[in-house]
Amino acid sequence: MTSATLNMLAADKLNGNNYASWKNTINIVLIIDDLRLVLVEECPQVPAANATQTFREAHERWVKANKKARAYILASLSEVLAKKHESMLTAHEIMDSLQEMFGQASYQIKHDALKYIYNACMNKGVSVQEHVLNMMVHFNVAKMNGVVINEANQVSFILESLLESFLQFRSNVAMNKIVYILTTLLDEL
Secondary structure (H helix, E strand, O other), rough: HHHHHHHHHHOOEEEEOOOHHHHHHHHHHHHHHOOOEEEEEEEEOOOOOOHHHHHHHHHHHHHHOOOOOOHHHOEEOOOOHHHOOOOOOOOOHHHHHHHHHOOOHHHOOOOHHHHHHHHOOOOOOOOHHHHHHHHHHHHHHHHHOOOOOOOOHHHHHHOOOOOHHHHHHHHHHHHOOOOOOHHHHHHHO
């Protein structure tokens, strides 16, 4: 775990009263570290002795991702909750159990993500890359909680959130009707 990840997890340990903000934090960490797959994909079957390399690698990748995601989740729980869930083998099992214990509908997480997206303004001194990536994380959190924001609207939200120093760039996009995908926009900025 990186120190930034540890700081995020330590700052918002789940204690029962903060489930919505905790779930948002853990989802962001899992997205950033490309571990979310263990919550949305089933574990590939254990490969047979004659299985292809690709099949073996897919299984190994999922198992490694699950171990890491499970460690992140357990590290972000209060001592009592971590003890209760440490016997569970998959991150998905732990998240389902916590959802059952504390979860209301994902309304609050969805609301917080949308609020961030609608009100986002790039801060002076922050790199444009960092700002855009942060926006993309919030788009993913919203998507995971049932909100569909198409890519064209995501680009619009990002353009509107930029500093005034990007006014010429935004005007050029509007006047020339330039259509960007997120990765191309990030490269152009």
